Amino acid sequence: MKAQALHGHLDALLLAVLERGALHGYAIIEALRARSEGQLDLPTGTVYPALRRLERAGHVASAWSTVNGRERRTYELTDTGRRALADQRSGWREFSATVGRFLDPGPAPAG
Amino acid sequence: MKAQALHGHLDALLLAVLERGALHGYAIIEALRARSEGQLDLPTGTVYPALRRLERAGHVASAWSTVNGRERRTYELTDTGRRALADQRSGWREFSATVGRFLDPGPAPAG
DNA sequence: CTTCATAGGTAGGAAAGCTACCTGTCAGGG
DNA sequence: CCCTGACAGGTAGCTTTCCTACCTATGAAG
Numbered sequence: 406m407k408a409q410a411l412h413g414h415l416d417a418l419l420l421a422v423l424e425r426g427a428l429h430g431y432a433i434i435e436a437l438r439a440r441s442e443g444q445l446d447l448p449t450g451t452v453y454p455a456l457r458r459l460e461r462a463g464h465v466a467s468a469w470s471t472v473n474g475r476e477r478r479t480y481e482l483t484d485t486g487r488r489a490l491a492d493q494r495s496g497w498r499e500f501s502a503t504v505g506r507f508l509d510p511g512p513a514p515a516g
Numbered sequence: 517m518k519a520q521a522l523h524g525h526l527d528a529l530l531l532a533v534l535e536r537g538a539l540h541g542y543a544i545i546e547a548l549r550a551r552s553e554g555q556l557d558l559p560t561g562t563v564y565p566a567l568r569r570l571e572r573a574g575h576v577a578s579a580w581s582t583v584n585g586r587e588r589r590t591y592e593l594t595d596t597g598r599r600a601l602a603d604q605r606s607g608w609r610e611f612s613a614t615v616g617r618f619l620d621p622g623p624a625p626a627g
Numbered sequence: 628c629t630t631c632a633t634a635g636g637t638a639g640g641a642a643a644g645c646t647a648c649c650t651g652t653c654a655g656g657g
Numbered sequence: 658c659c660c661t662g663a664c665a666g667g668t669a670g671c672t673t674t675c676c677t678a679c680c681t682a683t684g685a686a687g
Contacts, residue, residue: 410523410611473652478665494619501620504522505553507528510605516585523643561636561675565637565674
């Protein structure tokens with residue numbers, strides 16, 4: 406699946422995976438891939454800048470932690486981020502309902 | 517609702533409204549607004565260029581028709597466009613299912 | 628002629644994501 | 658020590674898409 410279509414929803418996805426616990430960037434990419442059953446395979450060039458955007462916006466906080474002798478920047482949801490996620494969720498429902506009205510025929514899957 | 521979030525899905529929406537019959541640009545905007553119950557109120561600066569893109573891609577064909585003594589450019593779905601729409605529909609299902617996996621908790625709407 | 632509603636159109640700008648590239652650590656093989 | 662490969666983080670420049678703002682034009686009302 407093309408991630409280009411994510412436009413505007415990527416941030417929400419990122420917040421959603423962080424909702425289950427702090428992760429470092431690379432692990433976020435893997436979580437996205439795992440939870441989407443391989444549908445979302447985002448390049449680092451997409452995710453890292455997005456995380457920085459989220460941090461600038463105050464939605465996530467990052468901290469360097471040394472794991473296995475290696476520096477990993479771990480991202481964690483802030484309170485603001487949690488609120489933003491809730492917001493994005495309702496935004497997503499509205500959006501998918503609206504677009505679905507046009508693209509999901511709905512009651513006619515038989516054929 | 518912000519149409520910015522449409523990114524990449526606008527074309528599909530336009531094809532979807534044209535599926536029900538040929539319309540001119542302005543009428544397409546009104547159809548979008550009507551069928552979305554006011555959620556989608558796209559500016560002409562968004563729709564007209566999009567229609568031209570679709571025409572270049574061969575998904576729609578346009579023809580000038582004189583109605584009420586006025587020239588109106590009427591857009592119609594082509595066969596290619598119909599196929600593209602079907603394609604976009606399945607793309608949309610995949611997309612909404614994938615993003616929904618993260619943003620729709622799903623089985624917990626009671627609350 | 629001016630104003631309003633309808634209708635079509637363009638230019639320039641901003642945002643988001645992608646491709647391609649670069650840096651650096653740790654482990655294994657030579 | 659050097660090289661390679663898997664992991665991890667990061668940046669620059671490009672393209673696409675959509676939006677804001679503006680312009681043109683018709684027909685009716687005054």
